[in-house]
Amino acid sequence: MEGLAILCVLWAAAALCASEIAAEAQPPPVTNFSISMENLCTIHWQWSPPEGVNATCELWYDSQLGDDKDSRAISLNNFRTEEVALNERICLHVRTQCSVTSTNPSDAVEMCTVPPEGDPDSAVTRLQCIWYNLSQMNCTWLPGKTAPPDTNYTLYYWYSTLEKSLQCTNYYTEGQLIGCSFDLLKEKDSGSEKIQIMVKDAAGTIRPSYNITFLNSVKPHHPVITALSFQNDSLYVEWESPENFESNCLVYQVEVTDNKPELYRAEESKSKCHISQMPQELPENSKDKNCLVISDVDRDTFYTVRVRAKASKYCFEDRDLWSAWSPEKSIGEKPDPTFYTITLLSIPVAICISTLLLLLYLKRLKIIIFPPIPDPGKIFKEMFGDQNDDTLHWKKYDIYEKQMKEETDSVVLVENPKKTSQGRE
Known part of the structure; x- marks a missing residue:
């Protein structure tokens, strides 16, 4: 019996090995x-x-x-x-x-697959798409190196809910970039959703370019500041979120400027908007909005505030796509521009006058400290040169007087004695 059992085990093992080999x-x-x-x-x-x-x-x-x-x-x-x-x-x-x-x-x-036909350098470059405010897809690109300047580009797009690909119609330019936008509003955000993009020209002179875009490159619209006020020694800022976003899918930056800009990070939280002393001018539902309270501010200072937003990493891929800044709002006493203008003009004038006075003072001070040294040559010249001049003066005067005396002498008549004696005879 034991031998038979051993044979069965060996047979099973061999069968198993044979099946594994097969x-x-x-x-x-x-x-x-x-x-x-x-x-x-x-x-x-x-x-x-x-x-x-x-x-x-x-x-x-x-x-x-x-x-x-x-x-x-x-x-x-x-x-x-x-x-x-x-x-x-x-x-x-x-x-x-x-x-x-x-x-x-x-x-x-x-x-x-067969690659697209055409010169690779003629295809568009830097083709990228951004989902703007969860309602519109903005795609931009640069023309290819060898593409003709008058190329008429056409963009086609497709995603899962479309029966066929559609052609974009809203084209625009941003500097060297060419772009096109189309509506893409979805009820629920889906980061796994893909948008297929193709850019080519109608004449077929350039090589088509393709792109697969996930719905995770999101750029929100700018927020809107709804209230700005002082609360004791704090500055209260309140704003509305862009549309189409859930309450936890945005983060914010608040820029407050007095003499230099300073950034504050504020994640959306309704509890932050509850303060003990709400001003009368704020709406009743302000506690349900986004806000930031900045402490240690000076009421006599003029402040300018603006806010921007980006998609949160908890809802979308964080690509640091900030929205544009909101329109600015200001609070506090605005400085008088006339005063600053007069001050700016007075400073250079005062500097010029001070410089002139300083130069004059230094010149006078130099004369006092370092008086001029007399020239011995001039002294001897005055001593001897003047006497020679006086001697010549007197010599000229004597000659002149002699000439004057000779001219003024009386004329003496002299008679010939012989002629007189003959006459008498």
């Missing part, structure tokens, strides 16, 4: 591999099970997109559907195996 046998590869395109960026691969598979083998299909190991999937289905941007060649590798954890799969069979 299960681990390498199955043949798939056949009739085909590929088809749906919508704008949806690829559908399909294949047929191989023939001649062992009856004990339960076929599983191991598929992977190119070299991307994260895209590997093992399934019983003989097809696979993926949403992929078709800007380049996309290949799917499929192997068959007899179990989920098989270490002996079949040879891989590959099926690839």
